[in-house]
Amino acid sequence: MAQNAPSWIANLRGGFIVFDGPDGGGKSTQFRRFASLVSAAGVGVCEVREPGGTEIGEQVRRVLLDPHNKEEIDLNCEMLLFMASRAQLVAQRIRPARAEGRLVLADRFISSTLAYQGTAGGLSRDDIVNAGKIALRDCWPDLVVIFDVDEATASARMNPLLRPQEFAADKDRIEARGDGFHKRVRQGYLEQARLDPQHHVVIDATPAPDEVFTRLVKAIGERFTTPR
Numbered sequence: 001m002a003q004n005a006p007s008w009i010a011n012l013r014g015g016f017i018v019f020d021g022p023d024g025g026g027k028s029t030q031f032r033r034f035a036s037l038v039s040a041a042g043v044g045v046c047e048v049r050e051p052g053g054t055e056i057g058e059q060v061r062r063v064l065l066d067p068h069n070k071e072e073i074d075l076n077c078e079m080l081l082f083m084a085s086r087a088q089l090v091a092q093r094i095r096p097a098r099a100e101g102r103l104v105l106a107d108r109f110i111s112s113t114l115a116y117q118g119t120a121g122g123l124s125r126d127d128i129v130n131a132g133k134i135a136l137r138d139c140w141p142d143l144v145v146i147f148d149v150d151e152a153t154a155s156a157r158m159n160p161l162l163r164p165q166e167f168a169a170d171k172d173r174i175e176a177r178g179d180g181f182h183k184r185v186r187q188g189y190l191e192q193a194r195l196d197p198q199h200h201v202v203i204d205a206t207p208a209p210d211e212v213f214t215r216l217v218k219a220i221g222e223r224f225t226t227p228r
């Protein structure tokens with residue numbers, strides 16, 4: 001353990017934490033910072049992002065996010081493609097990393113499907129959870145951190161003229177959906193946290209990134225006070 005590192009970081013070995021939330025919440029910046037903190041403390045980190053993270057998953061990602069897809073994708077097809085990419089990621093990267101005692105940090109996971117294809121898209125929670133049982137087997141996250149922002153802040157961060165550097169990149173097919181959709185996405189995340197508070201923590205992502213990071217570290221520390 002590196003000096004000055006919080007002692008609870010050692011308890012993250014073999015753990016699985018997901019960073020998730022609506023587009024424009026700034027989770028990817030927090031993800032990089034948290035991964036650096038943990039690895040500087042001497043705990044190995046396996047970073048994965050969804051959709052993608054494996055060669056097969058990256059090919060699925062292109063199908064899912066391509067703004068030039070001419071056909072309207074069927075919602076069940078979309079959900080199962082996300083799940084298929086996830087099954088590959090679990091088998092190829094997540095399960096082996098945990099077995100080696102590394103912390104798995106995922107940028108999005110099944111919580112995204114529950115919010116985007118479920119609450120916002122209209123698929124039932126049961127259908128998604130059942131497909132998830134096949135894709136994940138027993139590999140469910142210990143904790144899902146939800147970076148919550150209101151729609152106004154999120155869409156300002158998504159606006160190319162207003163957003164700061166860390167929110168760069170053009171809108172993909174899913175980001176390009178309307179305001180009503182994104183509002184429901186946010187509600188979907190908050191509902192997941194309400195239904196299962198033991199495995200979720202909601203972080204207000206409106207303040208400046210340094211403040212968000214301080215709150216994030218505190219919240220994770222409180223959940224990992226003992227070794228897993």
Ligand code: TYD
Nearest residue numbers: 023050051082108109112113116117174175
């Ligand atoms: P990405 O460019 O990775 O966005 P971000 O940087 O915000 O993570 O695109 C992922 C998009 O796919 C994002 O809009 C959320 C959406 N998505 C789903 O709709 N369902 C899912 O299961 C996942 C993992 C992502």
